[in-house]
Amino acid sequence: MEMKMTTSAAGTAARRRSVRPRHGCKRRRIADEETGGWASLPGDIVRLVAERVLISGDVVDYITLRAVCSLWRASTDSPNLGGHQYLRPRGWAALCDGDAARPDDAGEITFFKPATGRRLCVRFPSASLSRLRGSRVVAFSSGLLVLLHKRFNEVRVIHPFTGVVLLQLPNMAPTLRVVGATRYSLLHMNAAVLTTPTSATTSTIDAVVAWFPGTRAILFSKPGDAAWDAVILDQGLELQSVLAFRGRLYATTKTSTNILQVYPPTNNNTFPVDTPIPDALGRPSMCHYFLVESDGRMLLVVRHHVVHVTTPTWQVAFKVFEVDLDRRQLEPVSSIGDLALVLGPDRCLSVSSRDLPSISRNSVYCSQYGDVDCFSLGGGSVDQVFSAALDVRPFTIVDHLITYCNHLEWARGLMFHEHDGLHQELKQKIKMQDSQLRLTGVPWKKKTKPSPAT
Numbered sequence: 001m002e003m004k005m006t007t008s009a010a011g012t013a014a015r016r017r018s019v020r021p022r023h024g025c026k027r028r029r030i031a032d033e034e035t036g037g038w039a040s041l042p043g044d045i046v047r048l049v050a051e052r053v054l055i056s057g058d059v060v061d062y063i064t065l066r067a068v069c070s071l072w073r074a075s076t077d078s079p080n081l082g083g084h085q086y087l088r089p090r091g092w093a094a095l096c097d098g099d100a101a102r103p104d105d106a107g108e109i110t111f112f113k114p115a116t117g118r119r120l121c122v123r124f125p126s127a128s129l130s131r132l133r134g135s136r137v138v139a140f141s142s143g144l145l146v147l148l149h150k151r152f153n154e155v156r157v158i159h160p161f162t163g164v165v166l167l168q169l170p171n172m173a174p175t176l177r178v179v180g181a182t183r184y185s186l187l188h189m190n191a192a193v194l195t196t197p198t199s200a201t202t203s204t205i206d207a208v209v210a211w212f213p214g215t216r217a218i219l220f221s222k223p224g225d226a227a228w229d230a231v232i233l234d235q236g237l238e239l240q241s242v243l244a245f246r247g248r249l250y251a252t253t254k255t256s257t258n259i260l261q262v263y264p265p266t267n268n269n270t271f272p273v274d275t276p277i278p279d280a281l282g283r284p285s286m287c288h289y290f291l292v293e294s295d296g297r298m299l300l301v302v303r304h305h306v307v308h309v310t311t312p313t314w315q316v317a318f319k320v321f322e323v324d325l326d327r328r329q330l331e332p333v334s335s336i337g338d339l340a341l342v343l344g345p346d347r348c349l350s351v352s353s354r355d356l357p358s359i360s361r362n363s364v365y366c367s368q369y370g371d372v373d374c375f376s377l378g379g380g381s382v383d384q385v386f387s388a389a390l391d392v393r394p395f396t397i398v399d400h401l402i403t404y405c406n407h408l409e410w411a412r413g414l415m416f417h418e419h420d421g422l423h424q425e426l427k428q429k430i431k432m433q434d435s436q437l438r439l440t441g442v443p444w445k446k447k448t449k450p451s452p453a454t
Contacts, residue, residue, distance in 0.1 A: 038068075043075035050076045054201045058113075059087040060120065060161055080164050084205040084223050085198060089143030089161060091115045093349065094410070096403045098395070100429045102413040103137050109145075109160065112400065114351035122160055136437060138411055139191040141244060146191045146208065153186070153440045155208060155221070157193055167205050169221045173440035175228040179217035183439045188213045190346060190407050192244040194263065209249050209263045211239060213408075220263055231265050241348065243291035245298050250274070252289035252300075259291070259300070259323065275328045277302070281319060290343045291323075294350035298323040300330060301341060301348070301364060316382055318364045318375045335362055335377060342398075343367070344405020344416075351401065358397055367402045367416055 041049075050072075054062045059079060066073045079087050094103075095110040103109040108123040135147035135156065144166065147156045153176075157167040176185065191210040195203040209220045216233040233239075242251045242262065249263040258273045266272055281287055281304040290301040300321045305314045320341070321330035340359045342349040343366040353361040364375045374383045395415065403409060406416040412430060422430070 039071050041072075043071075046072050046075040054087070058091075059089050059201075062087065063161060079162050081202065084167055085202055086144070086159050086162075086164075086166050086205075087201055088195075088197070088203045089159075092143055092160075093401065093404045094140045095119075095400050096410050096413060096415060098413070098415040098418060100413045100426055100433065102433060104135060104147075105413075105433070109137075111160065112397075114349070114401070115355060117355050124163060136411075138189050139193075139407070141191065141193040142195050142203070144193050144205075146193060148186075148189065148437075150437045151440070155191070155210075157205060157208060167208070167223055169208060170225065170227055171440055172210070172219055172221070172228045175219055175230050176217075176439065179215065179219075179230050179232065181212055181215050181217060181439075183437070185212035185215045186439055187434055187437060188408055190242070190411075192242065192249055194244055194247055194249060196247045206247055207263065211242070211262075218262060231271075233271075240345075241289055241291045242346070243293060243298065243348070245291075245293055250291060250298070252277070252291060255284055257284055274325055275300075275323050275330060278330065290341075290348050292341055292343070292348035292350055294336070294339060294341070298325070299333065299341070299350075301343060303343075303366060316373065316375070318366070318377070320364075320377065337362060340365060342401045342405055344402060344407075346407030347405045349401060349405060356397060365398060365402065367406065371417075372398060372402055 050062060050065055053065055062076075063079055066076050066079075081087065092111045092113050095112050097106075097110070108121055111120045111122060112118070113120075134151075135149045137145055138148045139146035140160075143160070145158045145160050147158060148154075149156070153171045153173040155169040155172060156165050157169075158165055189210055189212055191208055193208055194206045196206055197203050205223060207220050207222045209218060210228075211218045216235075216237070218231045218233065219228045220231075221228045237256065238254050239251045239262070240254050242249065248261055251260050251262045253260065257277045257279055259275045259277065260271045261274055262271060277284075277289065277300065281302050286305060288303040290303070292299050292301060300323050302319045302321070304317055304319065306317045320333040320336065322333050323330060336350075338353050338361045340351050340353050340361060341364045342351060343364060345367075351359060353359040359365075360374055360376065362377050364377065366373055366375065375381070376383075399415065403414075403416040409416050409418065412433075414430075418426075
């Protein structure tokens with residue numbers, strides 16, 4: 001019995017000795033795998049690959065590369081450059097889920113890149129989420145998020161893919177009260193981030209410009225400013241289409257036949273006029289002018305009316321021009337090739353039909369009263385691709401891109417056609433969300449029921 005126990009103990013000890021080397025080999029094999037293969041690339045080669053990825057791809061691809069392993073992360077620079085300089089996101093659009101699902105409530109934003117068809121849902125970390133919930137996303141410009149604090153009316157500019165606050169601007173409420181803006185103006189705020197490229201992949205923030213429908217004032221603030229400055233529009237001058245282009249802000253109006261340079265203003269706070277628009281297409285009140293950037297150039301799209309050939313009726317048509325700001329001329333564009341222009345009242349996009357099969361090439365998509373029309377620049381025909389009365393789900397990519405171009409609906413978390421037929425529950429939800437935004441210094445008047453007569 002004693003011999004059997006000894007033999008058993010010896011066998012157990014032998015098995016333990018045989019197991020330990022196997023575990024040791026496994027650990028060495030894992031260590032060899034971590035230090036071998038792609039992870040064993042020299043640091044200078046990793047940095048070279050990262051630079052190529054950043055130039056040919058995007059900041060998202062660069063962040064993904066750095067997340068492969070600790071060695072790659074240590075061999076590359078952080079995407080947080082510091083100050084007001086940042087790695088430039090290129091060609092992203094922010095999508096909307098509808099039903100008043102605001103990103104500041106959900107804590108996430110879905111981005112879409114029309115050039116590649118890539119979809120990316122960005123969930124904000126706890127540090128960024130606390131700032132996001134205290135603020136409202138009012139714009140997505142130059143690849144950056146513009147946030148307005150709901151109580152203190154401070155403006156922050158955040159990089160959407162790193163979560164870093166690139167710029168924090170002062171309270172705009174004092175300037176808004178001076179120009180006579182109200183809380184309604186603040187609820188319909190739109191903004192643009194003006195930047196200057198510092199390299200092929202980086203940019204620096206120059207200023208943030210904000211405008212408000214129904215107000216004649218345009219506010220702007222630069223890094224380091226203690227307060228916002230304002231420029232007052234002429235009486236009856238209302239901005240129609242606004243475009244940030246090469247560090248400046250341009251706009252068309254409903255009454256002027258010129259493209260205006262909104263920012264920077266001149267010394268006497270007037271808007272310099274650039275590139276007169278030809279009046280051969282009809283009276284300005286009968287036309288609608290859209291500014292859109294496409295392949296690094298500025299295009300002007302004019303929606304006008306022509307008489308139908310066979311029937312004596314008016315038909316909608318579009319004319320495209322390339323804007324030459326240096327010579328102050330417009331060059332007619334007969335074809336845009338595989339591109340398609342998506343036009344909205346607040347923002348316009350240029351997308352490639354090669355990567356989006358549902359998009360028609362050489363065409364213009366435009367929304368009006370909740371409907372979407374597609375105009376072929378080659379054939380001159382207009383087809384209705386969406387009717388607000390249908391409200392068919394799931395929404396197509398055209399619906400999402402049109403919503404992105406309708407800023408007031410997009411900022412509220414609504415699809416572009418949802419503002420017409422809001423049901424009572426959705427109205428209450430939007431009312432509750434809007435009640436959180438206040439104009440600092442203006443007392444909040446709570447509605448009270450009148451006391452019953454005695």
